[in-house]
């Protein structure tokens with residue numbers, strides 16, 4: 001495989017905080033990696049959101065930002081890029097993905113209506129529910145099985161969706177949502193065949209169908225690699241077809257559009273676009289900038305074009321695959337197949353001694369930080385439990401790869417750190433939650449360990465030697 005199609009021009013120094021400092025930092029952070037100071041983090045795999053490296057073309061475009069309040073040239077360039085790559089008619093810009101989710105939910109949901117979706121995403125579900133909707137999971141069962149090698153775990157169970165719509169009545173459905181590279185399942189794609197079936201069904205039963213198009217580029221590459229008949233098509237062509245199969249989409253552009261901030265909703269439905277434009281002035285800003293500066297829109301317009309560049313997407317997906325292969329070699333339990341943007345550790349198998357009520361993924365993420373300054377994210381019961389409903393779902397730690405940021409040496413180091421924790425996994429204790437925020441609790445919840453937390457300073461494994469940059 002060819003190396004990535006870029007070289008490094010600007011660098012940002014990072015350093016491994018001493019072990020003592022890391023121990024203190026995780027205690028100060030309430031054993032929640034979201035609450036760590038970035039300066040205490042060495043390799044930051046918290047998220048791929050807003051953490052990618054800009055290209056020189058994006059930086060150059062930013063100089064051209066038109067900061068006009070209304071009628072900004074940068075907005076029209078953004079709209080053109082979206083139309084060229086995806087093809088929808090209307091674009092409503094927002095500050096990031098959840099701004100678009102808010103507008104879409106407010107435009108489409110009447111209280112009591114249902115939003116069927118493949119699994120859920122935290123902010124997407126929150127906004128649908130705040131608008132009065134009831135979220136219904138219509139993912140295929142393989143999505144929730146970390147050991148199933150199904151190539152398209154982002155598929156929707158079309159039979160289940162049909163029964164749901166028919167039983168509830170189509171007026172009871174606000175919209176159907178399908179997420180690309182299904183985040184909570186491990187970054188797992190949908191197939192074009194499945195998308196076409198969902199499109200046909202939603203047409204037949206006359207319900208709006210929206211994508212969460214975040215990470216659609218990687219989804220397009222998986223279609224090319226795994227779905228027969230697509231091997232000779234370009235990622236750009238597949239991306240365009242994906243977009244053509246939905247009434248519109250919301251995007252967090254902080255992922256595959258390579259920007260630190262930004263997002264949008266796009267649609268062909270005139271009435272929905274009009275309603276979102278009415279709402280955007282209340283919550284985000286004038287419809288010609290949403291929550292973005294002119295220079296943000298310039299970077300985004302260029303980022304959208306780069307998101308359709310096959311070699312760029314291939315290099316990115318290759319990094320997650322590389323890290324996943326290293327971890328599998330080491331016998332570490334991960335979600336298979338490796339998805340778009342991350343490797344997910346299966347905390348139920350990694351820490352079988354910690355019951356799910358004691359937050360094994362949260363504890364594992366804390367342990368990985370203490371062991372080597374590597375920051376990861378809990379994606380288990382803390383993120384997924386809904387109110388006081390019982391939760392027996394996936395219990396994962398996400399090692400998320402920022403785009404165009406880390407080298408293979410960094411990934412090798414990460415694998416080494418995870419191996420060190422794995423060697424001492426029996427010593428990792430469960431946690432108790434001592435502060436639980438009312439909304440999206442995972443962001444700011446605080447924990448205490450139920451037993452002393454190990455230091456992971458194995459005598460046979462000294463602080464790893466740092467390799468020179470490059």
Ligand code: P71
Pocket residue numbers: 046047048049096097098099121122123124179183212214251252253254262263
């Ligand atoms: C990620 C994020 C950022 C995040 C958000 C919430 C909790 C933890 C981390 C954001 C997404 C996403 C999908 C599929 C909408 C959003 C919201 N992901 N849809 O994975 O993955 O976008 O953050 O720009 O508001 O770390 P936003």
